[in-house]
Amino acid sequence: MTQILRLNSTSKLRQGILRLVLGGSLICAAAPIGSVLAAPEEMATQSFGNFQNVELTTVIEAVAKLSGHNFVIDPRVKGKVTLIAPQGMHPDALYQTLLSVLSVHGYVAVDADGVTKIVPANMAKDQLPYRNNRETSEDWVTEVLDVSNVEATKLVAILRPLVAREGHLVGLAESNRLIITDTVANIRRIKSILRKVDVNNYGQFEVIQIEHAPADDLAKTVKGLIPKNQGGTDVTIAADERSNRIILTGDEQKRMMMRALLAELDVPTSSEGRVQVIYLRYAKATDIVQVLQKIASNQSLAQSGLGADEGAQSAPDTAVSQPDSNDKAPAAVGGTTVLMNDSKQLKERISIEADERMNALIISAPTQIVSALKEVIRQLDIRRAQVLIEAIFVEVSEDRAANLGVEWGVFGEQGAGLINFSGTLPTLIGNVGNPLAQAAALGSGVNFAAGQYNGNNGWAAFLKALNSDSASNILATPSLLTLDNEEAEILVGREVPFQTGSYTSTATSVTNPFSTIERKNVGLSLKVKPQINEGDEIYLEIDQEVSDVIPKGEAVDIQTTKRQIKTRVIVGDGNVVVLGGLIDEKETQVDSKVPGLGDIPGLGALFRSTDSSRQKTNLMVFLRPVIVRDNLKSDFYSRQKYNMIFDEQQRILQLPQRSWIKPGLRPQLPQYQEWRNDNATVAPVDTPAASAPIAPKAAPTQAPIESESSGFGDSYDAFYDF
Template sequence: MIRSLCRPCAIVLVALCACTAAHAADKDATVTLNLKDADINALITTVSEVTGKNFIVDPRVKGKVTVISSSPMQPDALYQTFLSVLAVQGFAAVASGNVIKVVPETNARQLDSQISSGFGVPRDDIVTRVFTLNNASAAQLVPILRPLVPQWGQLAAYAPGNMLIVADRAGNVRRLAAIIADLDTSSDEGVQIITLQHAVADDVVQVLTTLSTNDKKKDPTAHTPAIIADTRTNSVVIAGDKSDRERLVGIVHQLDTPSQDNGGATQVIYLKYADAKSLAPILQGYAQDATSPDGKPGTTPAPSHTKGPGANQDVTVLSDKDTNALIVTAPPKAMQMVKQVIRQLDIRRAQVQVEAIIAEVSANKANQLGVDWAVFNKHAVAAAGILDPSTLGAIQNATSLAGGVGGIGGVGGLGTSRTGTIASAAAGLLGQGATAAVGAFGGATTFAALLHALRSDGNTNILSTPNITTLDNEEAKIEVGQQVPFLTGSYANSGVTSSAGLVNPFQTINRQDVGLTLGITPTINQGDVIRLKIELEDSSLTSNAAGGSGSLTQITNKRSIKDVVSVSSGQILVIGGLIGDQIDQSENAIPFLSKIPLLGGLFRYQQNSRTRQNLMVFIHPVILRNAEDINYYTRMKYDHVRHAQIDSAISRTTATPAAPSQPVLYEWDDYLATHNRPDAAAPKPGTAPSGAAATPESAIEDGISTQPLPTPSSPPSGSGSP
């Protein structure tokens, strides 16, 4: 035998081939294979002839093999030995239909290998198997099984189906299948809910979380159970392994014991948005009703102390305005109810920005009735009578229409060389809204009597454009006016004199607000509909009050609106109007002549004016729910002020080029960059905000720059009103 192993390789292969040829047709024939440093391709040829299998050999399959066999082998055993030789050499045989591909192991997984469980397949065959997991996570098993798979093998997880895909030799796949079966077992994890009777769920969860954190520090591989507090039912929810749950449940039962302090627990609750002083009495009333055994509402308690009728312990709610906190003393159940109410009430409320235009629309009607005398001759005109300025202007305009010449005494002349001249003058006056009558008295002198009725139309007067922002359900008020002193009395103490023997009189004065007052209370309803409670008052002093300011006869005009309306956010609503009538009468007359019976009317001028004022209010509410809304509308107002500064400065520069520059606010983004972030550096001296010219260092102070303004011919972009 030893001598046969030492024979030259060529002789062995020739003998093997001869033996194979003799037994190729007999499957029960046996073959004894002894090779030393034989070419692997020659071995593949021999196995093909003995087993009758067809092979495709990759060109990269090269090398020498040594096989020592002490007993004859049947063809199937020879093929298994052949696969083992390939595995040792780093090659693999992949069955593909009627042929077997011999390739390097690194390429074997990419070929058409058979999908199999690995059982009933030669252990060195390349197979692919898909494992469907029922309990374990496929993604979590990949790092565990990776060291057990050769480098060229394939191991991947398909998370949606919780599957593992393994491509390896059949023997290793069978081994991995056994390991996966042991790992994919049902877990004892579960969820358990413990309803507390005495303790507070939040406090118990805090204790259990601290214990679990300490256990994790001691053993980083330990599983940490999930512990959650359900404040609505005052329960503790534990999710985890059975052993962990049992241990934590035991701790919960030990903690859920009655408190030794009959006065109950005390907690300080810091509010985020609500006002502690306003919330305290609400919570006390709720605590009393909630702890009543019959469920009937009790008497509203005093703000400082409350005791439930059916409770053995006091429920006390106090407020600290300095820290905006509530101090609550209550038994566990009542404490949970109070904290639940606080969470629902302590929320950030939306804000409402209200823009208003308060306008006074006047319909003024001034009726002027009188006779203005003008004495005309053939060449000039002379005025005799009362001519008001409007009449003088009318005559001057009429004179220009009639082609007259200069007049006498500063009064425009009215040419009367022809009869048609006066007619032309009358037509000119009629064109200006006047009524004229022309007559002739005597031959040389002509009298023109002008009877006119003029009407003047008033326009709209904007009284105020207030803009105010307030919280939902909070009243906001704007007052613009003066405190005017009103004399309420005057006294002189009889019998009481000064050292000089004089009586000491004194007066009593009461000061009242006179001006414009606007009060608005918004309430945000569903669908961004705002309910507005509006109170508007406009007061003023009369101009013709006898005695002047501070007198007992001083009169105040007052107009007020008190209304409740509903409007959607962003819409404009008009409220109006208050109509007030004011009639003024005046008379101008020539002394003595105006008193002549029957003829006195020819020497008098009367003027009657009537003013109708209609107060109208335009409301534009907008809901501001977040910081983005606030920044948007704040920027609009900021830009409006900045553009007004630029327009004013441009007008000033146009009128007075030598005038010094006026300060102009920064651009909004530049202002935020220097003021909104403490770590932001201010603009360097000489560097103006975007869109502005350079500014000297001395001209920058507290975010305001005295920038050189552009010339009117090239105003900055966006300098108009927003």
């Protein structure tokens, strides 16, 4: 017979009783079916009857008798119901009717191991089994749903309103799954919705080539036409500026609409191109225009369907084709001719001009070529690094040059090279740190040596040491600042006339001789072309020359001496390269005599003498290149040079003033920062490397100094007269 068990929540032995009752139910179930339950045909014809305001448990008992289900009723299941049912209901329909009655009153039926538990709906999720194939539409179950293309945690907020109030929905981010507790019918409905939401729109995409307009502009226009309330999952639009293409992803129908819209917008304009003016910041327009013209030519060949090599070869192929060929060669030749014509027409539409006055480029070309050229300009128009080259030209006597050596020392872990003169020459920079007791003696025939100074004051100390040595003659100390990979030149000397030919005209009775003269530079010249390599190594092309005029003697024309070095070296940033070995030999003859007596013929030899001497000097060139990448470093070296002059002036001003100098004519330089502020358009600030340098104001024009003044450059000659 059918068993109905009411649970008493206060009974401590309810679980044991439940086992006994269930056992009895199983025993009864083992009895002949005919003795317990009526046959299905009888059950189908049995009258269920109508219930008017009866206890819910009474209805459950009636359903249990007619359907054969075993029910376990929770003590919290209470209430009165009214049920009107037709005659002759099938047991399955009768059970479904009971489930609907329970749902209306906030209760659910949970199947577990052949027993149907009737519990409050809010307790259902604690006792529900995982779904199987025997549930009906009103049964409560727990099911795990897989999500493939959308984040499960985002779907929780969308699907939660669709779940029953007593149901449960949670998303697992790790496995991208949903766990749902609800009726079978509602879960079926949610799964149907999930299939439409969980779609891979981004797996379907297409690329559209834009021919006549900028792809990024078209993409922005089309995006503006999509209503924001439609969401962003239907179709996505992205532009590739490099290839001037648009990428569409999303639903096929929406992509078809966007494809048609883009085709309507991608139409040629009246000018068949765009004209743009691009202002350059650092590059020179006349230099960069040549590069762009070559790139534009290659781009035009590529767009016409030919590569650069193919376009060059297609014309000869067309010329040698025979008209009487019976194969398909003429068709191929004709196609090539069309491509070449297209390329020619495209080239005619491309124009790149440079405006030197504004340092700008004017480009007229199809949109895709303009986009490609703009990217090239962006990469070329950058601030170039500069190289400051400090040089010392010094003549050292042969005796002193033989004692020249190089010693290497270390400041901590930084490693700095220090150059010393050993022997009789004064020490330029003392050894510090842990010097390596190795000295490479550089004799009079030295060709090359390299060293490095630690810090910026070593160069000034080295220069002072050379200047203070009587056996060293400093010829010049030039400084050159030039752009990377640009040649710089400095010349200190004079123009000397050289006779290149002579001619005497006798066309008339009067002889008219004349000579042709060519003036040449004689003195000290330095040409340097730096190139910054990887790792701040500087490649230097050096052309150094020292020339001088020698006494005429017995020569008919002017004679000069010339000492020249042409070399290529690689030096680290801030290191010093030494070039030497240019020896000059001077012979002097001094005649001494006693006035009057030395001129007596014969006996005069007793009262006069002749002394001859020879002196050899070694020309050495010290070069120190420093990389200057931004305004801060440029200002640092400018300040350093200015302070050297300022300190020297302060030293001279401490000397006793000569009586013949008018008081107030000794000019006084201002401090560097004060002078910089007075000569700048704006207050000095630390500008980044990409910013343009601040242009100084033009120096005011002043009349000759009549009174006291402290301006830089005032009474410049008077400064050096004393």
